Amino acid sequence: MLAAAIGAALLAPALGARAETVSLSESEFKTYHDYLDALRDPRVQKLKSAKRLPAIARNFGISVRELDRIIAKGKQYPDLAAIGRDCEEAIRQALDGTELAPRIAEVKVDTSDSHVVTYVSWKEGKPDALEQEACLLAVRARKAAPITADLRLWAVDPQNPDHKAFDGMITGEAAGRIQEARIPDFAQTRYIKLFEKVHLDRPAD
Numbered sequence: 001m002l003a004a005a006i007g008a009a010l011l012a013p014a015l016g017a018r019a020e021t022v023s024l025s026e027s028e029f030k031t032y033h034d035y036l037d038a039l040r041d042p043r044v045q046k047l048k049s050a051k052r053l054p055a056i057a058r059n060f061g062i063s064v065r066e067l068d069r070i071i072a073k074g075k076q077y078p079d080l081a082a083i084g085r086d087c088e089e090a091i092r093q094a095l096d097g098t099e100l101a102p103r104i105a106e107v108k109v110d111t112s113d114s115h116v117v118t119y120v121s122w123k124e125g126k127p128d129a130l131e132q133e134a135c136l137l138a139v140r141a142r143k144a145a146p147i148t149a150d151l152r153l154w155a156v157d158p159q160n161p162d163h164k165a166f167d168g169m170i171t172g173e174a175a176g177r178i179q180e181a182r183i184p185d186f187a188q189t190r191y192i193k194l195f196e197k198v199h200l201d202r203p204a205d
Contacts, residue, residue, distance in 0.1 A: 022086050022147060024073050026116070026172055029083070029147035031060060032074035033114035035067065084111040087145035091120065094144040099125060100133055105156070109145050118148040123158045124165040127202035130155055131187040134166055134195070135178050142175035151175055157203040165203055168195040 024032065038044050038056045047055055057067040077083045087109040095101045103123040110117045120137050124130060134153050142148055155166040174194040183191065192198065 022083055022090065022145065023076070024070075024083065025146050026149055028070045028073060029111075029116060030114040030149075031062070031067070031070050033080065033111070034060065035071060035074075036080070037114075080111040083147065084109040084116075087118070087147060090144035091118070091141045094140040095137075098136065100136065103158075109148065111147070115149045116145075116147045117150045117152060118145055119152045121154050121156060124155045124203060127165070130166045130200065130202060131192045132183050134168060135183045135187045135191045136180065138170050138175040138195075139178040139180050139183075142172050146172075148172040148175075159203065163203070164199065164201065166198075166200055168198040170195045 035056060038059070039052070044052055044055065053067065054064050057064045060067065074083075077086070088107045091107050091109075092101075092104065095104060100122060103125055104120070105123060106119060106121040108119040110119070118141055120141055122133065122137065125133070133155065137153055138151055141151055149172050151170050151172065153166070153168055153170070154164050157163040157165050177194065178191050179186075
């Protein structure tokens with residue numbers, strides 16, 4: 001009952017709050033990132049312009065048409081860093097109205113590699129709600145930043161910022177399996193098992 005009550009308070013205020021998300025999926029971003037890398041490859045640069053795209057598509061095992069579609073999505077942004085910044089803003093907006101929103105500290109979407117890692121930290125509110133808060137952050141961050149391959153999440157003790165009350169990692173795929181409405185029921189028994197390298201050290205209430 002306590003977990004359900006905490007979960008209702010955590011989730012209820014923001015059921016309608018959603019930001020527009022980046023249109024690239026995790027696999028599409030990886031392809032676009034690898035395409036930009038391929039353009040810098042001396043072997044590709046030696047090819048005639050008309051042959052570069054077919055050669056890259058063939059190397060990726062996809063059609064030129066599919067690669068063209070992904071490139072068009074990527075070119076909506078000036079660079080890879082801009083995609084990351086849009087994702088960061090979308091994550092913050094996705095949490096607007098929740099109890100977590102004013103306690104969010106760092107939000108970083110690292111697009112320097114084709115395997116995108118998203119980092120989110122927050123200040124612990126209720127010690128008993130750490131798993132629920134981590135699950136809510138995971139599911140909303142993944143939806144807001146669909147290019148994310150891995151999520152690294154940690155909560156700090158508001159009285160001691162050097163002390164991590166929660167630390168864990170979850171893949172984007174696993175985060176997508178969390179049903180937000182079921183977080184109050186399953187955060188501590190089922191969903192927390194989707195995380196890797198979990199460290200819990202709850203502050204005194």
